[in-house]
Amino acid sequence: MSNATLSAKRPSSLKGATLPKWFSWAVAAGSIALGLGISTAAGLGSNIQWALIAALLFVLGSYGISARVEGRRQAKDRVATSLIWVAFLLAVIPLASLIYATVKRGVKVLDGYFLSHSMGVIADTEPGGGIYHAILGTLEQVGIATVISVPIGVLTAIYLVEYGRGKLAKAITFFVDVMTGIPSIVAGLFILSLWIIILGMGYSGFAGSMALSILMLPVVVRSTEEMLKLVPNELREASLALGVPKWRTILKVVLPTSIGGITTGVMLAIARITGETAPLLLVVWVTNFINANPFKDPQASLPVYIYLQFANSGGQGPAYDRAWAAALVLIAFIMILNLVARGIARWKAPKTGR
């Protein structure tokens, strides 16, 4: 009975009133116009203020109109959607503006000469010079750090996932977690006191590599561990049931299945340590000359170069431009690493195609 009356009232209960697709855009345009109008009328100068007013108007406006036309459930859906969009924009705006600022200021002095010359005979106040010595230093220091920490990290993760049971595994997991939280300056101080003060070694790129590998190790262990856990147990059992020893199973089945993810993790770890400044300042120091030997004497590196050029520039002039150009190179380097990581992950991912 109730069914009959219901269907008489509402011919189709599956089809409600819907607002047209341009509705959201129209409300957005309206609220921006209104926000600008209000802030002009009230004499507010800041960009943030009118944007906040507009955002508030947009959320309230779309909720109000939608609730009236479409019903409360759709209205809530619209509010949730717009909140997610606001969150997304808030996350993207700093990133986009950072890249914009770096590119805009960085391209001024960025050219082949800049990439292929050192600061050898150039004073900080003079134009010219380049970052060849810093690129060389960063590549060597990060490369050695990677060579140190990737084997240790991957083997630790294999131990934790494939063999580790009981107290030792728990202790290792705990210390890896603690290492993740070590501030980079502390890693630098550790190497400074151990390598340079106690053992009496001099400043060198290798000392920096050791400090960087302390920072890199927990990231490699963690990401590799997660990737190895993703390998289905059935594959391990299938291999063991063929009479393959455990170590060969790990080497030939588990690692190839997860190599894409492990590579991505390693690349992200490299990207993380490439930008480290503090430990390098403590244990590698800096030089304006090309030093290709990472085991002896101070070396330059991109982050330290950026820091010192900026610190000596007073906010303008050639050194200031060089700092931005070096920052652009650093960002580009990390971005290329990320793209390479993605490429490798895609290339090595288990194939499902026919």
Added chain:
Amino acid sequence: MAKRIDVSGLNAYYGSFLAVEDISMTIQPRSVTAFIGPSGCGKSTFLRTLNRMHEVTPGGRVEGKVLLDDENLYGAGIDPVAVRREVGMVFQRPNPFPTMSVYDNVAAGLRLNGSYKKSELDDVVEKSLKGANLWNEVKDRLNKPGSGLSGGQQQRLCIARAIAVEPNVLLMDEPCSALDPISTLAIEDLIGELKERFTIVIVTHNMQQAARVSDRTAFFNLAAVGQPGKLIEIDDTERIFSNPSVQATEDYISGRFG
């Protein structure tokens, strides 16, 4: 090359939990033995004790004896890896190695155990795929990924992979439960052919399947959840399905439980 299995007084544990209690049975060579029984009664656990895969599970341990032609698999100095080369296994869900091609999947057992010549491998791969009734379907795409095959083909690929290492015994843990009736039929036919060469033990929830493919059937049951599973009886399949000697078996087979 098929071998006889003699089990006596076998208990299987997960940590301190006794999952399977006091099992003794004889599994004849060149025959198919089916294990039936309700879920959780320890069929799969028992099956995994026959090639020492049970101890791969954390906390898994076994007491008792499993004789493979008079050699105790749980004796001192026995290498579980060597046992698993003698006693192969096919799992419930098809699990080809996702990074490997069809060819590499079949060759995996040999290749991972040592070096073989390419021509030898070619022969083994062809023979095993033919043995698993899969050769005609995949001979043109041996270098395509194994995970690109259909579910039934993947399962036959796993059987080919298992028989490529020439085991004496083949254990199958519900090999058809993830497959459609046509693929199931293909695998059942295959089991009929394989029993000429191997001792086959199959766990199944499908009573008709047990009746169709097996020579001997073992019925497992457990008193209650949390109690260990036990072997109720093992007998010729015909007898189990027509005139079992234990009432519980008849109740289970005819659908009246408890």
